[in-house]
Amino acid sequence: MIRISGLSHRIGKSAILHDISADLPKGKLTALIGPNGAGKSTLLRLIGRLEPLQSGSVTLDGADLSRTPTDQLALRMAVLGQQTAIASRLRLRELVGFGRWPHHKGRPRPRDLEVVNQALAAFSLDDLADRFIDEISGGQAQRAYLAMTVAQETDWLLLDEPLNNLDMAHARSLMARLGELVRVGGKSVVTVIHEVNYAAAWADHVVAMKQGRIVAQGSPYEVLTSETLSMLYDTPVGVGSHRGRPLVLHHV
Amino acid sequence: MRLLPAAMLVLAGLSVASLTIGAASVSILEATRDPWAALVLMESRLPRTLAVILTGAALAVAGVVLQALVRNRFVGPETTGTAESATLGLLAVTILFPASPLWVKMVAASLAAMLGTALFVAVIRRLPMREVMLVPIAGLVLSGVIGAIATFIGWQTDLLQYVNGWLMSGEFSGVLAGRYELLWVAAVAAGLAWFAADRFAILGLGDSVATGLGLSPGAVMRLGLAVVAVVTAMVITTVGLIPFVGLVVPNIVARIMGDNLRASIPVVAVFGAVLLLTCDLIGRLIRFPYEIPVGTILGVVGAVIFLWLLYRRPAHG
Amino acid sequence: MNKRLVLWVLAGVLALAAAIWLLQGLPDGQARAFVLKLRTERLVGLLLVGISTGMATILFQTVAANRVLTPQIMGFDALYMLMQTLLVAAFGIAGFAGLPAGVKFTGEVAVMVLLAAALFGTLLGQGVRDIPRTILTGVILGILFRSLNTFVGRVLDPNEFAVVQQASFASFSKIDAALLPAAGALTLIGAAAAMLMASRLDVLGLGRDPAVSLGLHHRRVVLAALAIVALLVSVSTALIGPVTFFGLIVAGLTHGLTHSACHRVLLPASAMIAAITLILGQTVFERVLGQAAFLSVVIEFAGGLFFLLLLIKGRIR
Structure with a gap:
């Protein structure tokens, strides 16, 4: 509570x-x-x-x-604030991968990669996983952020x-x-x-x-x-x- | 990724060229037999080549860190008042404690550079969010204002010669063994940045995201500012101001492989070294045996690349 | 306050300032005529710099539809200095530098006018949409021109580098008297042309779309205004060297005092305000403080801070 x-x-x-x-x-x-x-x-x-x-x-x-x-x-707990356009040029898989960072602090294990893949699939982002966030639509970016938040597994x-x-x-x-x-x-x-x-x-x-x-x-x-x-x-x-x-x- | 090996191969080729080119006509192949050639190689050519590589790599990494910290692509350590602040710090310690040892001066320069960059960050936080282009303009004007103070103090205290040495176009012609080793400190700072690459990449996503992932944005910001400040301070005291490396190299690398800093920082470092070594070689060859400072060459080459970056079609699909 | 009254008051203050400058502490006897001649020459120089800087800034801000730009921020003065070096390179030192100062100067200004109209006409001709990006472009062009200038200087003459670098600091106290007749004539032409265009400039100030719909030949007026700006900036740069932010202060004061958008008022007011600032400033710093060189530093410093303030206050648009 x-x-x-x-x-x-x-x-x-x-x-x-x-x-x-x-x-x-x-x-x-x-x-x-x-x-x-x-x-x-x-x-x-x-x-x-x-x-x-x-x-x-x-x-x-x-x-x-x-x-x-x-x-x-x-x-x-995982927090998703309202997104402003970001300057970073990251692939979706990398962005969602940062959701695992609190768990591995820079050394991803197989389990982390698995969770990232699940999160990408859950938000139907599999096909976009290797695209850069500045190359996709606002709605797709929003789903990527949600996937990142969910991947945090809190x-x-x-x-x-x-x-x-x-x-x-x-x-x-x-x-x-x-x-x-x-x-x-x-x-x-x-x-x-x-x-x-x-x-x-x-x-x-x-x-x-x-x-x-x-x-x-x-x-x-x-x-x-x-x-x-x-x-x-x-x-x-x-x-x-x-x-x-x-x-x-x-x-x- | 084949990018890194390819870039390193180019760097190796340029390094060999750099070792063979110089005013003294000696063959480095003779170095094992000819003591004069060995002397030239070990005391001048090798230190110079190393100095250029270390400087290029460290500045490019400092640039990528700075761009992540302020979330803006159009800034570099030389357009944010960092170098000018370091000069001010050096000037202050030279005037107040002329007898202080080198490391004290370096610490003073680094601290001042850090303060100056923090001032820049404070200024741009007050700019309207969406105005991407205002950030570099604010940085350039701030550099100008701090530089004017440094120049004026230097002039009043008869230290203008030093100030100009630090802030005018940098060059490597004075590099000899024993006079470039501070650059290793800059390289270590850049290595530290690689170690903390994930933290900078996360901070680049925004304070909220960083906090949400359990990072303290303030601590990451201070670490990043320290890296940028140390690199800049070491470079300007050893070889002077080198423009555009920290600005354009991260842009080019981000365009090719994105901003996953853990993967991209090594590439950024090698690209920085390649760019600087290329420009240094051009400067040495174009008016042989005279030299044109690498800072001047980069002022031209870098400005052209920067204008291209400014007007290229954005990468949006 | 009545607009006409503002102009008369300014004219009165200017006359007073000029009188103080000429007559204060004038020595008796033989030295009197000599000192008076010297002071008159410098007074004319300061007047010309004031008129050219003030009017050039107002004109430029109208063309760019922006209140924080000066031609110098956009690299006009750097272009002029580069062009000088290039002319020497192209026509040889003996042939070109041997010409009388006035003729050489007029030739340089003519080339400069063509160059600037071509370059900045393309950049600003359609009316500026992305103002910050345009400013950044100008700043980088400035760096490019300065670096090219140093580069060409070095290639031409690797040893006599000091000559080129000398011109990179502004000084209000070292005005070359030999240039005054030509500079005076050119300033008068520029000022007269600007005043003749005044009503069209008022229309231009409404922005591109309203101006076109009111039947203004937009592109022609923009090019003409830029040509006048180039002419006036050449005059002030040749006389005192580069001053980046002085025009900004003058334009700010002019708008603050007149509250007018009418160029028939703005142009003469800006010229007089600039001249008063220079003459009074020079009097105070030279005769009271005994620090003649301080003035340019203080003006640039204050101007830079003013610019940052405008930036932070979000007044850039």
Whole structure:
């Protein structure tokens, strides 16, 4: 379980997060939702120790984030931030291979290569494995980063808007893959999701944020109600149902 | 990969040429019998050839490390204020503690170079992210400003001659046995960079990725800055400023084989040595028996390669 | 403030500065006439440098549609120096260097105007899309020209290298009086041409597309403006040597003081501001501080920092 207590964060003079406390369940797919500027990404980056904590604390399965060495954390959680274009010219296989680095520290063993190949296959990147990242499309690069994160083989996966740049088919197959990692692989996934319906269809646990505060959390049926979502996005939102899951009707 | 053996073969050929060419007409084949030829070979030709190879290799590696640190392809140790800062450090220690031993001066130069490069990194962190071309411009102007300070101090303290020796176009004509050995320190620093190649490659992917993989971006940054600073400081004090090697060689190698630094750093090193040795040979032959400094040759050759890199079609498929 | 008033105030300040420069601490007796003549010559020199630097920078910034460029950042002065060396190489030292200073100078400027219009016309003619890349190109071209200059100098004459290197530092205090008549005539031609173009330059300042749609012969105006820039930069480089960032300060002050986009105001204002800065600066540094050579260093240093500041503030566009 990830336990967040009393977390506040400021960037310059503007407060991004106000005294956040929450528990993110282990062995579940947790979705962070909310309007732009709600602080979802900041919260994820703080949990993933990509930004230093200013106040409050985060524990990961009982281990205090600020006291655990960063290289040990890399064996327990993998973080995928929002990608900016990178200057490095790496082949996909090399990029995904760096996901194994926390395990082998520069001396890859056969098992590492095997995991890399599995990750490439899982994101259908086999054919592109020897291409350079600056020669492929944004969606393919996004899948390569996801493969790298998965290749890290950690209990926890923290993903910041992983659906960016992915088309409909790849977005759905990514969510299915994450669901499988949770149900079959016993992993825990925390992901920021922009499009509420993906949370509705796949998440086990939903955390809704607005203006730096958590306004609702619980199962999809508890959180994704017409009332909560209308308040969250300041716009009337209807909620229907499809195959036993909530279906958010925000586009009509 | 056949690239490395091929490049090493070229380097070997150039080295033999470098050993046979010089103002003194001696045959190196005679060296075993002719003591004069042996003297020329051991005291002048061999040290010079080694010095060129060490410098080229170390500068190219420093360039690749720097480019990974700042995530920009259009910078090199000579366009980021590193060399000028090292000069400032040398100048300071020469003025304040004229009697200090060589190693103290080298440490001072390296520390100053590191500070100067860190200043550059701090400046470019404040530039708009997407403006790739602003980074080298900022570096060149910063070099100019720091260089102006160094020149002015040198001029006021009658040390301008030294400052010019460090910052004007570098050359190897003064290299003799006993006067180039600091370059081995630069080579060791470059070797260290190879050792930490994965760390630099990961940092090149971004601070978030590096942190996510359990690296401390700050520590890797400091290690990289130290490598770049030591290489630059040793090179400018021994042979002067050598432009463009650290800038164009990593670009060319990355174009061919990408940025997996563990695999590419040896190639970068050999390519750097080949480029510098080629230019040094051109400088020695074009106006034989006079010499044109290799820095001048590289200023022309390197600028042309750089303009090509700037306007080539991007590698995107 | 009224635009016309700004010009009158500037003219007043300029007259005052000139008077101080001429009359302050003038010795009595026989030395008086001699000192006055010497000071008048230098005053004319500083005025010409001021007019040429100020106007060239404003013109160039309008053509490039950018407020942080100077012709010198883009390598104009390096091209001029390279061209000088090449002319000597082509026509032989005896034939060309033997000509009267004014004639030789005018010939050089004519070649320079053609070269610069051809080179920078291609680079800037279509209006600059990727400004940072264009700046970087200019900076690298500058390095290329300087290296080629050194290279040609070395090949021509491996021993007398010092002559070429001498010209790489700016000095406001060593203006060659023999050049003044030709320099004066050329500056007047350039300034008059620029003023005649003023209204078309205003249209050009709107950017390429609006200018074309308003019926401006875009390419012709750009080439004409660049030719004038080349002429003016040649004058200032011949008189004082390369100053990279002085124009930047002048242009910044001009825009700050006039808040105008009208070239009929900008051009004379920039000329007067540059001249005032030079004359007052020279007076203070030479007579008060007793450090005449300080001025160029301080101006370049301040200009470089100003440039970095503009860069960091994201004002490059």
